[in-house]
Amino acid sequence: MNITAETIKEFTMNSGSDLCGIASINRFVNLPPLSNPKDILKTANSVIVIAKKFLRSSINLNSTIPYTIIRNHLSKEIDEITIGLSYFIEAHNYIAFPTGAIEPCNFNKNLLKTVGLISLKNAAYLAGLGVIGKNTLLITPEFGNMVWLGAVITSLELEPDPILEKNPCHKNCKICIDNCPVKALDGSKFMDQQKCWDFAFGESEEGEWRIKCFKCRQICPFSNGYK
Numbered sequence: 001m002n003i004t005a006e007t008i009k010e011f012t013m014n015s016g017s018d019l020c021g022i023a024s025i026n027r028f029v030n031l032p033p034l035s036n037p038k039d040i041l042k043t044a045n046s047v048i049v050i051a052k053k054f055l056r057s058s059i060n061l062n063s064t065i066p067y068t069i070i071r072n073h074l075s076k077e078i079d080e081i082t083i084g085l086s087y088f089i090e091a092h093n094y095i096a097f098p099t100g101a102i103e104p105c106n107f108n109k110n111l112l113k114t115v116g117l118i119s120l121k122n123a124a125y126l127a128g129l130g131v132i133g134k135n136t137l138l139i140t141p142e143f144g145n146m147v148w149l150g151a152v153i154t155s156l157e158l159e160p161d162p163i164l165e166k167n168p169c170h171k172n173c174k175i176c177i178d179n180c181p182v183k184a185l186d187g188s189k190f191m192d193q194q195k196c197w198d199f200a201f202g203e204s205e206e207g208e209w210r211i212k213c214f215k216c217r218q219i220c221p222f223s224n225g226y227k
């Protein structure tokens with residue numbers, strides 16, 4: 001059986017993805033040295049990126065428990081889909097492996113940044129799923145920034161999707177930058193990881209691990225798509 005982009009999309013959608021896009025490897029150029037799948041697999045030809053919709057009801061509550069539940073659950077679901085897809089592709093004699101939705105990560109000593117196997121936001125942009133907003137998050141036409149991402153890097157050559165270029169962020173909108181409680185955003189492509197990390201992740205007052213801040217998602221006018 002010949003695996004085509006359609007086969008892959010059918011597989012991911014049947015496995016529970018809400019979006020799936022494909023980037024050809026030659027799109028991963030002019031990136032910081034941390035985002036190139038070719039550094040991991042020399043024979044990589046494509047990166048398949050999937051997204052699941054994040055539950056919007058979880059972001060405007062007086063508790064961070066529901067958001068944390070959804071984030072943990074989606075990370076598992078995404079990993080299950082990308083692992084399943086990797087086995088499916090491998091069964092057709094190609095190399096394929098998942099990148100992990102949230103972990104493990106590496107600490108890059110040169111950049112002084114914690115980095116995933118690849119940057120999923122970049123990969124999703126290059127796979128045509130959406131654009132990167134001023135909050136540095138991927139914003140998709142269908143669900144805005146309320147998506148959770150995962151990817152498979154593979155030696156399989158696939159027809160890539162067109163990149164979306166039109167960015168819906170209004171030129172003068174700075175709502176995410178102005179409302180970040182720790183000023184981790186400055187309008188550039190990188191955010192201040194340490195500031196965000198120290199404030200947004202860790203023990204809650206009740207003593208359990210939580211994600212305690214997601215203001216940059218919540219306040220964005222595109223938390224529900226921009227079609």
Ligand code: B12
Nearest residue numbers: 101115116119120135136137138145148149189193196197
């Ligand atoms: C480590 C990590 C964190 C760290 C650091 C975040 C960071 N931006 O680096 C902390 C703990 C602070 C964090 C916070 C959050 N995170 Co986080 N995080 C990750 C993780 C695991 C790795 C990110 C990484 O590698 N960062 C390294 C930096 C360098 O890369 P990057 O920001 O991804 O990509 C930027 C650069 O490459 C740059 N860039 C692109 N091209 C070029 C070219 C040049 C020349 C230059 C200089 C730069 C440049 O622009 C890119 C976009 O900003 C990813 C999963 C993954 N593997 O990607 C999730 C991920 C990015 N997190 C996510 C989310 C949602 C969050 C939070 C909202 C909290 C939460 N978990 O719910 C906040 C929001 C912060 C924000 N506004 O960015 C989602 C984003 C989904 C989306 N819609 O975009 C991801 C993709 C997880 C997932 N599986 O969906 N996160």
